Amino acid sequence: MTREAGVYAGFEKALEAAVASGRIAGAVAAVADRDGVTYTRQAGVRQAGEPAAMTQDTIFWLASMTKAVVSVAALREVEAGRLGLDGDLSGLLPEFADLKVLEGFGEDGAPRLRPARRAPTLRDLLTHTSGFGYGFLSEDLTRWHAATGAADPNGGTRVAHVLPLLHEPGEAWSYGIGIDWAGLAVEAASGQRLDAYLSEHILGPLGMTDTGFAPVDPTRRAVAHLRVEGTLFPAPTPPGGTDAEVLSGGGGLHGTAPDYIRFLRMLLNGGELDGARVLKPETVRSLSEVQTGPLKAGAFKTANGVLTTDFDLYPDMLTGHGLATVVTPEATKEGRSPGALNWAGIFNTYFWADPEAGKAGVLLTQLMPFGDPDVLALLRALEKGA
Numbered sequence: 001m002t003r004e005a006g007v008y009a010g011f012e013k014a015l016e017a018a019v020a021s022g023r024i025a026g027a028v029a030a031v032a033d034r035d036g037v038t039y040t041r042q043a044g045v046r047q048a049g050e051p052a053a054m055t056q057d058t059i060f061w062l063a064s065m066t067k068a069v070v071s072v073a074a075l076r077e078v079e080a081g082r083l084g085l086d087g088d089l090s091g092l093l094p095e096f097a098d099l100k101v102l103e104g105f106g107e108d109g110a111p112r113l114r115p116a117r118r119a120p121t122l123r124d125l126l127t128h129t130s131g132f133g134y135g136f137l138s139e140d141l142t143r144w145h146a147a148t149g150a151a152d153p154n155g156g157t158r159v160a161h162v163l164p165l166l167h168e169p170g171e172a173w174s175y176g177i178g179i180d181w182a183g184l185a186v187e188a189a190s191g192q193r194l195d196a197y198l199s200e201h202i203l204g205p206l207g208m209t210d211t212g213f214a215p216v217d218p219t220r221r222a223v224a225h226l227r228v229e230g231t232l233f234p235a236p237t238p239p240g241g242t243d244a245e246v247l248s249g250g251g252g253l254h255g256t257a258p259d260y261i262r263f264l265r266m267l268l269n270g271g272e273l274d275g276a277r278v279l280k281p282e283t284v285r286s287l288s289e290v291q292t293g294p295l296k297a298g299a300f301k302t303a304n305g306v307l308t309t310d311f312d313l314y315p316d317m318l319t320g321h322g323l324a325t326v327v328t329p330e331a332t333k334e335g336r337s338p339g340a341l342n343w344a345g346i347f348n349t350y351f352w353a354d355p356e357a358g359k360a361g362v363l364l365t366q367l368m369p370f371g372d373p374d375v376l377a378l379l380r381a382l383e384k385g386a
Helices: 005-020 063-079 094-098 122-127 139-148 178-190 194-203 257-268 281-286 373-385
Strands: 026-033 037-044 100-105 111-115 225-228 231-234 326-328 340-345 349-354 359-364
Touching: 005 026, 005 037, 005 373, 026 257, 026 373, 037 257, 063 122, 063 178, 063 194, 063 257, 063 281, 063 340, 063 349, 100 139, 111 139, 122 178, 178 194, 257 349, 257 359, 349 373, 359 373
Parallel strands: none
Antiparallel strands: 026 037, 026 359, 100 111, 225 231, 326 340, 340 349, 349 359
16 A cells, blocks of 8 residues: 655665665565555565565564563553552562672672662663663673673573663663563563563554564564675574563564554554554653653664674764653654654664654564664665655
8 A cells, every 4th residue: 555655766766776786685664644554665585595575464573673562561551550650660570679780890800799779660671771781782791691601681581681780770871671671560560471461452452463472474474684794694583482481572572564553653643543542642742752861862882793783873863762762852854853753673673653743664674783774774765755
């Protein structure tokens, strides 16, 4: 379904060129307004060297695009009065009563830890100011893992999520596993496993039938690729599923462009879509409010160039973080309004939602490292068309 195809000629030309050059195996894009989908496009194949074409119902590992969905789940629990944004979470998450801050390392290489002055709040978790990090973005955390032999959170165990904080809660923006903990808080507050909670309160009501913690149809799944010296190789990825002790609220969902567009249209429509209300209008309006003050959010340096590049989509703007996404407080060159929402996933999947303009879009690939210049150019062209 296409109502505005002509304005996307630049995007379509760039997309075809990226596929033809072998820079990406394929991609799926979609744009919508409050009333419905206004533009779709797909090109290339689901796996380099294989014939299966990208289609609108191709399933992608959404990775960190999961965070916005689980943040909305947490805010539903705030609306219900079972969670508070600024309360003590240690009653629901006992591990929070004894968290440590990583201060550095001794001459013998042993980590130096001290008790945190306070536990992270839900607001800290949702805005990535909790102090929890990712090893691939922190040399200190990578070194701590090597020194202690601690398991990686990607293994899905709860104990592996008890990482040292990189700083005191509230003092810096550090991208990390905070939304995994927010998902655990939703479970503790609601009494439901995270997959069941999302299915009942968000995915089901919104008709997101192709979204879950495992691909609902593996035959439609796009393969994640790693590009090395210009050549695409299949990247090793966990199969996904609901057997892990901790379902990753920060990166576990798989889904399609049409499904995610429905989630974004819910945000454009003040928390409701097709008669299903997910959030109150005032909560949705608050999502565009920067929560991180003078802290720059949405930008980071890599500690593992295989997984991600250094990333800052708006180096000339003090981007902030709201309660679910990065917020661009100023208009962008592509035409996005102040207060627009955006974020991404490590396999170069991207989305934005502009409540003021009433437009939203997604661009999905399966490629590492994150922050790929070719895909970012496609994102800008798609948004400019929108």
